[in-house]
Amino acid sequence: MPPLISVRDLGFHYPDGTPALTSVSFSIEGSERVALLGSTGSGKSTLLQHLNGLLTPNKGRVEVDGTQVNGETVLQVRRKIGLVFQDPNDQLFLPTLLEDVAFGPLNAGATPDDASARARTILEELGLHGVEHRAAHHLSGGERRLAALATVLVARPALLALDEPTGDLDAVSRARLVRLLRARSETLLVATHDLRVAAALCDRGLVLHHGALVADGSLSDLLGDSTLLERHGLAAPLEG
Amino acid sequence: MAHIPDGFLSAQVMAGTAAVSAASLAVAVHRSRRYLAEREAPVLGAATAFVFAAQMLNFPLGAGTSAHLLGGVLVGTILGPWAAMLVLFAVVLVQALLFQDGGIGTLGANTLNIAILGVGGGMLLYRWLVALFGVGLRRRVLAAAMAGFGSTVLVGLAVAIELALSGTVPLAPALVAVGGGHALMGIGEGVITGAILGMVLRARPELVTGMRDPSGRGRALAYAVTGFALILAGAAGYVASSQPDALESAAERLGIVEVETAYLTAPFADYTSPLGGALFAAVVGVVVVFGVAWAIGRAVAWRGLRT
Amino acid sequence: MERTADVSFHHLDQFASVPSPVTRATPTARVLATTTLAVGTAALPLGAWQHLGVLAGLVAFLAAAAHLPVSLVVRRLAGPFVFVLAASTGLLFLVPGEPLVRIGPFGVSDTGLQRFGFVLGRASVALTAAVVLVSTTSFPELLQALRQLRLPAVVTTALGLGYRLLYLLVDEIERLQRAARSRNAQGGATSRRRLLVGISAAGLSRAFARGERTHRAMLARGFTGDLPSLAPKPWDARTIVSLCLLVMAVAAVAVSAYVSI
Numbered sequence A: 001m002p003p004l005i006s007v008r009d010l011g012f013h014y015p016d017g018t019p020a021l022t023s024v025s026f027s028i029e030g031s032e033r034v035a036l037l038g039s040t041g042s043g044k045s046t047l048l049q050h051l052n053g054l055l056t057p058n059k060g061r062v063e064v065d066g067t068q069v070n071g072e073t074v075l076q077v078r079r080k081i082g083l084v085f086q087d088p089n090d091q092l093f094l095p096t097l098l099e100d101v102a103f104g105p106l107n108a109g110a111t112p113d114d115a116s117a118r119a120r121t122i123l124e125e126l127g128l129h130g131v132e133h134r135a136a137h138h139l140s141g142g143e144r145r146l147a148a149l150a151t152v153l154v155a156r157p158a159l160l161a162l163d164e165p166t167g168d169l170d171a172v173s174r175a176r177l178v179r180l181l182r183a184r185s186e187t188l189l190v191a192t193h194d195l196r197v198a199a200a201l202c203d204r205g206l207v208l209h210h211g212a213l214v215a216d217g218s219l220s221d222l223l224g225d226s227t228l229l230e231r232h233g234l235a236a237p238l239e240g
Numbered sequence B: 001m002a003h004i005p006d007g008f009l010s011a012q013v014m015a016g017t018a019a020v021s022a023a024s025l026a027v028a029v030h031r032s033r034r035y036l037a038e039r040e041a042p043v044l045g046a047a048t049a050f051v052f053a054a055q056m057l058n059f060p061l062g063a064g065t066s067a068h069l070l071g072g073v074l075v076g077t078i079l080g081p082w083a084a085m086l087v088l089f090a091v092v093l094v095q096a097l098l099f100q101d102g103g104i105g106t107l108g109a110n111t112l113n114i115a116i117l118g119v120g121g122g123m124l125l126y127r128w129l130v131a132l133f134g135v136g137l138r139r140r141v142l143a144a145a146m147a148g149f150g151s152t153v154l155v156g157l158a159v160a161i162e163l164a165l166s167g168t169v170p171l172a173p174a175l176v177a178v179g180g181g182h183a184l185m186g187i188g189e190g191v192i193t194g195a196i197l198g199m200v201l202r203a204r205p206e207l208v209t210g211m212r213d214p215s216g217r218g219r220a221l222a223y224a225v226t227g228f229a230l231i232l233a234g235a236a237g238y239v240a241s242s243q244p245d246a247l248e249s250a251a252e253r254l255g256i257v258e259v260e261t262a263y264l265t266a267p268f269a270d271y272t273s274p275l276g277g278a279l280f281a282a283v284v285g286v287v288v289v290f291g292v293a294w295a296i297g298r299a300v301a302w303r304g305l306r307t
Numbered sequence C: 001m002e003r004t005a006d007v008s009f010h011h012l013d014q015f016a017s018v019p020s021p022v023t024r025a026t027p028t029a030r031v032l033a034t035t036t037l038a039v040g041t042a043a044l045p046l047g048a049w050q051h052l053g054v055l056a057g058l059v060a061f062l063a064a065a066a067h068l069p070v071s072l073v074v075r076r077l078a079g080p081f082v083f084v085l086a087a088s089t090g091l092l093f094l095v096p097g098e099p100l101v102r103i104g105p106f107g108v109s110d111t112g113l114q115r116f117g118f119v120l121g122r123a124s125v126a127l128t129a130a131v132v133l134v135s136t137t138s139f140p141e142l143l144q145a146l147r148q149l150r151l152p153a154v155v156t157t158a159l160g161l162g163y164r165l166l167y168l169l170v171d172e173i174e175r176l177q178r179a180a181r182s183r184n185a186q187g188g189a190t191s192r193r194r195l196l197v198g199i200s201a202a203g204l205s206r207a208f209a210r211g212e213r214t215h216r217a218m219l220a221r222g223f224t225g226d227l228p229s230l231a232p233k234p235w236d237a238r239t240i241v242s243l244c245l246l247v248m249a250v251a252a253v254a255v256s257a258y259v260s261i
Helices: A044-051 A074-080 A096-106 A110-123 A141-153 A170-183 A194-200 A219-224 A228-232 B011-055 B072-079 B081-098 B107-133 B137-165 B172-204 B216-242 B242-254 B270-307 C027-042 C049-065 C069-093 C110-136 C139-150 C153-183 C189-219 C237-260
Strands: A005-014 A021-026 A033-037 A059-064 A081-084 A158-163 A187-192 A203-209 A212-218 B058-064 B064-067 C099-104 C107-108
Touching: A021 A044, A021 A059, A033 A044, A033 A170, A044 A059, A044 A081, A044 A158, A044 A187, A059 B242, A059 C069, A074 A081, A081 A141, A081 A228, A096 A110, A096 A141, A110 A141, A110 B216, A141 A158, A141 A170, A170 A194, A170 A228, A187 A194, A194 A219, A194 B011, A203 A219, A212 A219, A219 A228, A219 B064, B011 B072, B011 B081, B011 B107, B011 B137, B011 C027, B011 C153, B011 C189, B058 C189, B064 B172, B072 B081, B072 B107, B072 B137, B072 B172, B081 B107, B081 C153, B107 B137, B172 C189, B270 C139, C027 C049, C027 C110, C027 C237, C049 C110, C049 C237, C069 C110, C107 C110, C107 C189, C153 C189
Parallel strands: A021 A212, A033 A187, A033 A203, A081 A158, A158 A187
Antiparallel strands: A005 A021, A005 A059, A203 A212, B058 B064, C099 C107
């Protein structure tokens, strides 16, 4: 059986020539929980956007469940990859949360009734009660994160890819989100520079530095290697 | 009074303007989709939000006056005229339904004035001026500023004509009051449009729809149209001032009877001779010029597509 | 603190949520009823005072059925009414007729006075109808209605996405303005104008950048170019009958006004 995600020799540079990823290779099996570690600008978001075909590689390829991601397969692939963006405001773009959450299922051909029933269920599951007719700007930051998560979970993706999921959250909301994610059964890929969040959620780690994959292994080993972490901007050496 | 409230227009004018607006919007929907393809939805959403936000900012113009942006020409330079028409329509629609800025019955007229004539006329003017001036940054900014002014004046003229056709106000005082007011507003619109476009062209030039440098023939044509329009406006002005009867009978045939029967209290007591005549000539001039420029522009574009 | 917006856009969200026969009806019916009343009123021929009175009664009835407090309606009317009053004041002086009063160089004619009164009356009744709509209908409901009324999908989509973007954009504009203010204290009109131009230009490029990111988030969830929508509130028999009665009544009033004048 092919791995859920297989990235081979992936290379990408932006239209202006700035290199973003250089021959990145790794694979992820179903039900793994992987942290994608790297400092700001290391290429984490760029890598995530290759998994569902939002960006097209200049070199190498990406396969999801054995299917190569390209123009023909992209819609099929996007149903399997649930990508939660860094800024929940980018993901909550419709006038009410119910419409936001039902957006994915409707695009996939669900009937309006089915889509809104599923949307209500997932909002309840995430503990967002009575918000379905409200707009995202009336929610707190933590609720907005959860709502963005709901818009993705409702489509029952095989892989849940999160881009800096705890970015601007306070301690309480962060703990709530971590608890929620630990209880999910989806395969998890968490791009973050927050090592505590990574440790709480994942057991394998990938380290990205200047667009190259510099480490891939057990997360506890990686977190124990302070030289590696310091060299790639994930931990600052103690002062003094 | 860019937005006409309910109560100021007659049923016939409301129906007529609504029909013209609906037809024009249908064309705009078709053209915009072809131009923007599947990125249409987010781009138009962003532009709509921007126009709303920009209309909330009050720009001080000095002497205690301030103005806000209407935005038709600015959005037009970025998205092209068709998409800009849809954006301005979306704005006018919500202003009528939720903000009571402009009536619901007069929605057709306000759409025609602001979204169709304001954007379409403004953008024709912009393209014509770019063809005259060239595509350098300063030249495009100048063209956009002048088009912003022209577009606002055009909105004012359309409002005045609609009020007159409705029998609410006679044409001449409507032209002076509404047209004059819009000419003042147009100065603000032109300045703000040019300034913002200049900044966007410097900071994010890729946002603005590219313009090709006009070919020698294109420029010659633009000059020819300009000359023709000037001669025409001059001739119309001369005819109008030398033969006021002709003007009045023309107005009568257009259904604007009150022009000749008008008894006017001061300060418009002596509007009929030179002022009214010259203004009417200017309106005719502008309309004819736009018509001719439009026809020629279409012909050139059509030939360009075929070769 | 001084706000950026002189016109509050927050009343996009300030509808009253008092349950009433009006709010129970589908938003589409509410939009149609308001449009009928506003158009019917605006279309009355000059001088049809009795007919205007009948339509004013209908609007008042609708406001009462929606359980709208008089104070709310009056407060909402105030702003637009001042504008309409200013616009119609022009008619006093611009419409020719027998002069009645002279105020300095300006003269008020009898026709001008009549036209001023009637235009103002028409405008106020139509405005009140619109106020009933905004006071009972949220923006998302309005959008649903516009979709059901078959407005071009691209326009309803632009409005749907623009609604959220507007809130984000106004936040950003306010941040930019605060930052600019903390850098340079009070300046004259010129520097304030320059500042506003800078903020508008920055707002413009941020709006498009945000639109671009939103577009990606849409694509990631299977967007192919057409915005799908959920099922709107259904029509019930009572709504249909009431709307038909209203349309017929307004049409009858408008037609009789033309016949009798």
